[in-house]
Amino acid sequence: MDAVQLWRKLMNPYTWVWQYARKSRGLIIWAVVLILVNAAGIVVVPILSGMIVDQVIDEGHTDRLVPMLLIMIGVTLGRTIVRYIYEVCCEQVGQNALFDIRHDLFAKLQSLDFNFFNTVRTGDIMARLTGDTDAIRHMIAWVSYNVVECILWFFTAVAVMATINVPLMLALVVVTPLIGWLTFKMSNEAHPVFFEIRQSFARLNAMVEENISGNRVVKAFAREPFEIEKFEHLNDDYKQQNMNSAAVSRRYLPPLDFLASFLSVIVLLIGGAFVIGGQMSLGDLVTFNGFLWMLNQPMRMSGWLVNDIQRFSAATVKIRSMLGAKPAIVSTPTVAAKQLQGKVQFDHVSFAYPDAPDTNVLTDINFTVEPGQTLGILGETGAGKSTLMNLITRFYDPTEGHVKLDGIDARDWPVATLRDQITIVMQDLFLFSDTIQDNISYGNHTATPPFIQEMATVADANEFIAAMPEGYDTVVGERGVGLSGGQKQRISLTRALVKDPKILILDDTTSALDMETEAAIQTRLGNITNQKTVFVIASRISSLRHADQIIVLRHGRIVERGTHDQLVAANGYYAETYRRQLGNNADLKGGE
Ligand SMILES: Nc1ncnc2c1ncn2[C@@H]1O[C@H](COP(=O)(O)OP(=O)(O)OP(=O)(O)O)[C@@H](O)[C@H]1O
Structure with missing residues (x-):
């Protein structure tokens, strides 16, 4: 890697974060100006301290004491105010950038498809949206100005010291390469450790998230001790990773501190010798001593700042990898958005999931459903029924063949048009933590209450919703806590009907209800x-x-097809299932 490439790589996180910070350019300019003013003001107190020693104490100009003290107080007060203002400016820049990064991350999440959510754990996503974004805010709002301050203070101190006594200044500065080298070594060691801390935090987050979502299963199986043990293990790992980071700091901070203290020794020894030899006044020695902390502070801070910069760098890698994730399903329409008629064709469709590309879940599926028709699908569990439906809404694309809507390949339609006019009531029922009314009108905000009630009546939901304490305004919990499985199914069905789609897919929607x-x-x-x-x-x-047609799926293939009567006559899996259910329930017979 040549120097230019190395420089680009090192600057990569900063050029990336600049996209978000540059919107607040005005604030940044203000902050930089104020940081410069503050750095200029910082030299006043040490210089005046030296002047007080030389002019007031040594030469007896006592009348100068009060003005000098007043200037010192005024400058210190002014610097405090200036520092406060630029701290606020930096925080504002950080918060603005954080707002946009969070926005982009969330928008990206919305654009990603099932493939992403099947493979990345919720806790990991949450870690990126919380801990990682905060590391970036911290970098902009705190680390950035501290780094600038440290650099400015250091060089201002060196410059002013050089005007007083060059040899003493050089004696002090000669120690700094050693400090730079230690800081660089610490940074190298800290980088992988910070990456590990971040990973460990994501694992901990993912485990807690899963535990909360699955709390009913945990309780049902009385596995709380097991969960606590699992948590302890990850918690311990997180602690250990942080301890590793502290160990790196522990190894390097004492020598860094020692070198900083060594500077005082140099001033006293060499500076003292100059004063005794008459090459320097006592006041100048006091001034030098006052400047020491301006060399000291940047050195002490550098270790911590390097740590924070590493944390920032690790966070940007994670955030950028999520922002760069590409959805497998992209909308590249060749036809304009329009109303669907509702014809659905599967033309030699085969499909394998991306994580198991060699195993066909669907093989050579062919059928046509005309607008307004109903297709019934029967099949053993795992036969591929839900997968088949996921291809109609383009949650996945077929690996072979074509899914056509109104004769046009699903890939040629705008994805939004498909999702707008095709509604699927999934097996995995999900209700938002919101009122029943808002859950039902999720896909159609303009639905009127009478229409909602009409659809709820169709789905046999109106009665039980109306009987609830607050009716349609009752708030249901995440995943519909507080509702029975059958109630959740009926609310989900109502939600689909209220959307009034052209194509309606019911995936085992009424399985939790009684036959009647x-x-x-x-x-x-x-x-x-x-x-x-x-x-x-x-x-x-x-x-x-x-249904107008019924297909029977087995191991991803259509093994029977026809109307109810034809399939009963064919004496296959359908007829066998029919007879078994008929035997179990005389109602079926009555329905004939
Ligand atoms: N995201 C996925 N990645 C890999 N394989 C999957 C994925 N989702 C489902 N499968 C597999 O695809 C096959 C078909 O699953 P699918 O959910 O379509 O069956 P189904 O007929 O709807 O079953 P059920 O009646 O139990 O809902 C199963 O073997 C399942 O393990």
């Missing part, structure tokens, strides 16, 4: 869905029997 409720819903659904193309995945024949 399910049959009532089916009848009412039949009345309102004659203009829609409907896909029904179900394990109960009663939910499938009225």
